[in-house]
Amino acid sequence: MAVPADPAVPAVELVGVTKRFGSVLANDGIDLAVAKGEVHAVVGENGAGKSTLMSVLYGLHRPDAGHVLREGRRLRLRSPADAIACGLGMVHQRFRLFPDLTVAENIVIGAEPVRRGAVDRAAARRAVEELGERYGLRADPRARVGDLPVGVRQRVEILRALYRGAEVLILDEPTAVLTPGEASRLFEVLRTITATGASVLLVTHKLGEVLAAGDRVTVLRQGRVTGRFRTADTSADELVQAMIGRSLSSLEHRRDGGGPASGAYALEVRDLNVRDRDGVARLTGVSFGVRPGEIVGIAGVAGSGQRELIDTVTGLRTPGPGDSGEVLLGGATARRGREPGVAYVPEDRHGRGTAADMSLAENLLMGDQRATGRRTLPRAAVRARARDLVERFSISAASVDAPISALSGGNAQKAVLARELSRHTPVIVVEEPTQGVDVGAQERIHTLLAEARDRGQAVLLQSSELSELRLLADRVLVMFEGRVVAELNGATATEAALGHAMTGATP
Ligand SMILES: Nc1ncnc2c1ncn2[C@@H]1O[C@H](COP(=O)(O)OP(=O)(O)OP(=O)(O)O)[C@@H](O)[C@H]1O
Ligand SMILES: [Mg+2]
Known part of the structure; x- marks a missing residue:
């Protein structure tokens, strides 16, 4: 007979998680417990270590120290497949859907219902409809994903995780790509999901969302936990203090x-x-x-x-x-x-904005060759100018020679702005x-x-x-x-x- 789960045991718990990338200490002994049925927000400055921590939880990174407990049991996560098998699901900011497949095909892919040795398409559609019904996540199972707006695509990602039995859903900056209306619909969905006893880990930069949609919040700064709050008992100002160590000047x-x-x-x-x-x-x-x-x-x-x-x-x-x-x-x-x-700071800083495999210094100088009329600039000049921009625009990076793809999202954005604004x-x-x-x-x-x-x-x-x-x-x-x-x-x-x-x- 199944023993009912103890609600006091966290759905998932990260214990002493430490993760380094070369000389960067991205996570430094982080403890974080997510209760059953809660929306647990994680906030912090760009580069604070939020995505790294979520990747450890989802089996994408192996921690150098520490471990993950699921309902009190220690997990060995070697890959996302292990994490999925343990009831974890992740919705990535850059969606991993197949645009030419239908909604139903995307949701069941890799775990298709089979009937007489073939994929049971009708069963797949029914499963999608049932899940959609249960969680208020409407999506036409026959629609081609490539034709859908971003908000609906995100719903498909969430449905895919739920279809695989996710009871802990990790969302890394889910509203960055949504309109305000889509964002509030997403939060309603998260409420329906947590009402069934599942838990949500929500990484976001929008403190208004944290206070409105979260139950508790953990603040990270430079790889460490600097605050734990119940959202009912905290304020945006208190969160900012824990995040950056000061208040924001009134703008x-x-x-x-x-x-x-x-x-x-x-x-x-x-x-x-x-x-x-x-x-x-x-x-x-x-x-x-x-x-x-x-x-x-x-x-x-x-x-x-x-x-x-x-x-x-x-x-x-x-x-x-x-x-x-x-x-x-x-x-x-x-x-x-x-x-x-015309200087231009594009929305898609990873595509139009930067050349991923080039260094930060090279990215900061892109377009400047034109201004000087020279095809190539002396390497020393490139680096000196890059260091100057890094300083003036407070871009945090291990080195100007590191590939720009190693920068956190916010720092990549500041780099593009630095380049474009400094062209005057x-x-x-x-x-x-x-x-x-x-x-x-x-x-x-x-x-x-x-x-x-x-x-x-x-x-x-x-x-x-x-x-x-x-x-x-x-x-x-x-x-x-x-x-x-x-x-x-x-x-x-x-x-x-x-x-x-x-x-x-x-x-
Ligand atoms: N694959 C990697 N290789 C090298 N360094 C990395 C890698 N992933 C992350 N880092 C570094 O680890 C630190 C933490 O990065 P992480 O992406 O976890 O931050 P974040 O809190 O998610 O930031 P953001 O809000 O900008 O998304 C940063 O200094 C980042 O440059
Ligand atoms: Mg991140």
Whole structure:
């Protein structure tokens, strides 16, 4: 007869976990216990060791010391397959789904129900529907994953873990890629999951989410635990203190006294119309301008035309036959292709933003060869300049010669910003500058953007963080279905007003 599990025994417990990468001590004797039925948040600065700890728990890294207990029993995790067999599941930030397979196929892959020696597709679909029903995770089992929005793809990842019997679900920055609406749906789902007695480990940089969706929170700093709190008894300020050892200065990035920027546009877009390969309109009649010393924000639910707009402005998009309109830089028609007068900080810092196998120093200098007119720069000069940027932008890295892929997410982001801002171009286009970035670095990045504005750069800022737009943007353009449907004053617009405009509703 099965003995009911003791609820006081943690679902999973990490005991004295230590993990080094060469000279970097990523985890230093970490203890962390996750109770049954709780959402346990893990927070900390970029590079604090959160992902490393989750990878140890999921069998991706072997710890140098310490071990993992599951319901009091010590595990030997040699691979994720071992972790899955022990009831652990992980949803990676970079999804590992097969875009050409259906939802049901992705969920059951590697563990397919079999009937008379063949995959039982009907049983697979039923299983997906049942799981979806039980956890409120709706996804059409027959849909092709490649056709689904990000929020639904993430649901498929979660369903895949649940299908394999996960009772401890690890989510590493799950909302970084979600819209605010998708994020709140995710948290409802997490509640349904924990109501069944399962547990969730939630790594995030968004302290509002920790306080709203977490039961308890563990704070890491430089590989060690610096705080353990019940979310009911703590505050964002207390968490920040434990994370970075100080409070955040209250942010005030508005221009002091200068008043709104005036004069000619540094960047102007006139009646832009863009169609995709299938002839579907992606941008319709978009016109606006950004003056020197001004930050213009772009808001909108994902897929409202932001991608096409930014690709056009930065010259990354090859105009198609259905395109029309003009992009002007400093009053002159922009030339085709990548425009040297426009700096660009892309959302996908691992793809467009950086060259993964090149060093931090080389990544910091990319594009500079053009400015100096030289194909190659002396190695010593490259490193000296890189060290200067590392210092000025507080990028934390073992060495400027390390590959940029070894940097934590937030530090990679600061590196791209450092490179692009230090080019001092008249126009800078920035996408999601603080996605996946810790609160200390967020503050730093906001200050850097405000400084760029104060130096007279024209900044086009696309962000899904409405608080970020309200903090920085002089004006916010709201996009919906490829059109600019509203223009709001960044300082006075409420999040409710912005959110309302994002739905396409007329004010
Ligand atoms: N595979 C690796 N090889 C070498 N160093 C690594 C590796 N993975 C992580 N590190 C280093 O270990 C430290 C902890 O990194 P980790 O990715 O765990 O941080 P994190 O808290 O998840 O940061 P972020 O918030 O930026 O995602 C960092 O200094 C990082 O550079
Ligand atoms: Mg991480």
